[in-house]
Amino acid sequence: MSGGGVSGGAGVKGQGGALVICVGQVVTDHTFRVDEVEPPPSKTTARAYSMSVGGMAANAAIAVARLGGRAVFWGRVGRDEAGEELRHALESEGVDASGLVMAEGARTPLSAVIVDKVGERSIVTYRGERLPTDPSALPLDRLSEAGCVLCDPRWPEAAEVVFRRAREAGVPSAMDAEKSEERILRQLVPLTDHAIFAKTGLTIFAPGVPPEEGLARALRTGPLKLAAVTLGEKGTLWLSPGMEAPARRPAFPVDATNTTGAGDVFHGAFALAIAEGQGMEEALRFASAAGALRARDGRTPDRAMLEELLAGETDVPPIRVRRKA
Ligand SMILES: Nc1ncnc2c1ncn2[C@@H]1O[C@H](COP(=O)(O)OP(=O)(O)OP(=O)(O)O)[C@@H](O)[C@H]1O
Numbered sequence: 001m002s003g004g005g006v007s008g009g010a011g012v013k014g015q016g017g018a019l020v021i022c023v024g025q026v027v028t029d030h031t032f033r034v035d036e037v038e039p040p041p042s043k044t045t046a047r048a049y050s051m052s053v054g055g056m057a058a059n060a061a062i063a064v065a066r067l068g069g070r071a072v073f074w075g076r077v078g079r080d081e082a083g084e085e086l087r088h089a090l091e092s093e094g095v096d097a098s099g100l101v102m103a104e105g106a107r108t109p110l111s112a113v114i115v116d117k118v119g120e121r122s123i124v125t126y127r128g129e130r131l132p133t134d135p136s137a138l139p140l141d142r143l144s145e146a147g148c149v150l151c152d153p154r155w156p157e158a159a160e161v162v163f164r165r166a167r168e169a170g171v172p173s174a175m176d177a178e179k180s181e182e183r184i185l186r187q188l189v190p191l192t193d194h195a196i197f198a199k200t201g202l203t204i205f206a207p208g209v210p211p212e213e214g215l216a217r218a219l220r221t222g223p224l225k226l227a228a229v230t231l232g233e234k235g236t237l238w239l240s241p242g243m244e245a246p247a248r249r250p251a252f253p254v255d256a257t258n259t260t261g262a263g264d265v266f267h268g269a270f271a272l273a274i275a276e277g278q279g280m281e282e283a284l285r286f287a288s289a290a291g292a293l294r295a296r297d298g299r300t301p302d303r304a305m306l307e308e309l310l311a312g313e314t315d316v317p318p319i320r321v322r323r324k325a
């Protein structure tokens with residue numbers, strides 16, 4: 001399995017960097033490149049095929065490690081060949097996967113990812129079978145070491161306890177509020193400090209209202225510092241307490257080749273930025289650059305690439321409307 005461009009082994013990369021614990025999904029991504037996604041019934045020949053680590057929290061953890069942070073991943077797989085491969089692949093990316101729960105008799109999740117010639121993807125995910133729900137096997141005592149924790153909604157029992165413990169310990173948290181059951185989003189959003197939705201996640205969380213109102217509703221559920229929604233090449237709409245209306249952080253303009261995982265990388269980069277003590281606008285800009293590079297190259301950038309893109313943004317867009325004095 002290749003995550004691509006691995007340099008340095010477990011624990012080597014980002015030894016002194018800020019620590020981010022990523023909790024949730026890890027899957028084997030089977031990626032097929034096609035010219036056109038045909039409507040069914042159809043038969044399509046793939047131009048290329050690859051197998052790699054996927055899953056929101058796992059991709060985010062790899063992004064943290066590539067960007068110079070120390071990444072810890074907590075998730076669950078089966079004690080099967082696919083589970084072993086995922087653990088090795090995470091470790092070869094410099095992610096501490098010692099908290100990965102490998103359950104006897106469970107089946108490891110996997111995804112079929114179909115990417116068309118403009119880089120847009122369709123994903124079918126099999127979420128595995130008999131994966132344990134009880135998070136008590138996780139080394140929760142390590143939470144106090146983290147500069148930020150990031151959870152996705154695919155292991156809600158773990159996300160709940162991690163968010164609660166992080167809040168008690170004063171450790172900042174962020175959530176990848178992706179497409180999920182409504183009750184899971186309602187349960188978890190109030191428990192995090194930074195709820196960053198995918199478009200569909202926000203529609204499920206706040207059905208029938210415009211995104212601006214959805215974000216305002218999310219902020220009202222708890223002591224959140226940020227509610228945001230990522231909108232692909234249209235950027236990110238975000239709202240913090242005290243702002244009258246959401247602001248838009250534009251995307252960095254790139255030619256996308258594969259948008260798979262751009263959101264995951266965005267979230268990992270955001271959590272790292274928070275762990276490093278960056279301010280909110282700075283963290284959103286950092287995360288946007290990481291997401292854009294992932295969409296452009298189809299692989300997760302390193303810190304130097306990201307810094308270069310940030311430095312090249314000469315025409316820094318106005319982020320907030322300033323009132324006249
Ligand atoms: N084509 C693109 N060009 C520039 N930036 C992009 C592009 N696609 C994504 N991004 C950046 O990454 C962020 C997250 O992307 P997106 O909204 O597509 O995530 P998503 O819907 O959660 O998808 P996934 O989780 O499958 O990656 C965007 O807000 C943007 O900053």
Ligand SMILES: [Mg+2]
Binds near residue numbers: 056178198263264
């Ligand atoms: Mg996403």
